[in-house]
Amino acid sequence: MAPLRIGWHREHFLSPLLQxxxxxxxxxxQLVECPGGTGEMQVKLKEGEIDLCIALTDALIAGIANGQKAYKLVGRYIASPLRWAIVTGTKSPYNSIDDLKGTTFGISRQGSGSQVMVSVLSLQQGWKETEQPKYAINGHFKPLRDSVNSGETSAFLWEWFTTKPYVDSGEVRFIGSVYTPWPCWHIAASTAAPASSVKSFLSALESYVTHFNSAEARKNEDVDFVSDYFGHKKEDVAEWLSSVRWEEGLTVVKEKVVLETLDVLEKAGVVKQTTPWAVDDFVNSDVATIE
Known part of the structure; x- marks a missing residue:
């Protein structure tokens, strides 16, 4: 049987997968890197270029709710929320979240986490209809950084610790952050991928996740791996590790998480419910247990 093709984005959260x-x-x-993040993984799943990915909970669920049928959730990955940095240009005129009302945000792709979380930010801030953000699709992380410095966009949202080295170097600035109201990473697989292969892969991955999540590994081993692989400062890695928790038992999807995420996404205008949500439409029960 051919090796599974696993989509991933260059994020320190994926360290157990890399090990x-x-x-x-x-x-x-085989790993298939997707610099465009979850949005790119969704495209590759649809086009049959990858079999499975570990990606952002909200974007995966929104994709299915909006008619994507090429994949379903097959497991959970990160139990804690994700801290999204609100990033602007070094010399931009924007100095607070309130300054961003009605402006153009950079996003990686349509339906990506970077777009979904702008909608959540707008909802949380209570922005009026006339204050709603506009979007410019910039693709990868580098064009997003360039866009806030050129003035093409006002800001973009990206994972805090991935962005911090570029703040430290003076390339961009933080003007705030927003946390996901859901566990931030789940696992999705193509509906065409053999359930037995997916289950075998997740079973093997789980031992790496469990070890990486252990108190013993967090003391030094995890810090060294992330710092060496991604080039982050060890003190930043230690701070990040203090805030993140991996799931124990990957092949489980909680009904409550799916429905509560959909509720927030609907309020944010990301999805629209036309019939009652059915969790079975979102989860491949041949692989994952719905709790």
Whole structure:
């Protein structure tokens, strides 16, 4: 059987997957990097270019709610929320979240987490209809940074610790942050991928996740790995590790998480409910247990 093709984005959250990949050496799966993040992974799932991905909960659920049928959720990954940085240009005129009302935000792709969370931010801030943000699709992380410095966009949202080195170097500025109101990462697989292969992969990945999540590994081993692989400062890695928790038991999807995420997404205008949500439409129960 051909190795599974696993979509991933260059994020420190995926460290257990990278450790697994180093030992597997392409025998059972191959990594397919997706610089465009969750939005790119959704496209690749639809076009049959990857079999599985670990990606942002909200964007995955929104995609299915909005008619994407190429994939379903097959498991959970991160139990804690994600801290999204609100990022602007070094010399931009924007100095607070309130300054961003009615402006143009950069996003990686339509339906991406970077777009979904702008909608959530607008909802949380209570912006009026005339204050709603506009969007410019910039693709990858570098064009997003360029766009806030050129003035093409006012700001963009990206994971806090991934962005921090560019703030430290003076390339961009933080003007705030917003947390997801849901556990931030889930696992999705193509509906065409064999359930047995997906379950086997997740079972093997779970041991790496469990070890990385352990108190013992967090003391030094995790910090060294993330710092060496991604180039982050060790003190930043330690701070990040203090705020993140991986799930114990990957092949579970909680009904409450799916429905509560949909509720927030609907209020934010990201999805529209026409019939009652059915959790079975979102989860591949041949792989994952719905609780």
């Amino acid at each position: 697994f990949a180093a030992e597997d050496n392409g025998e059972t799966f």
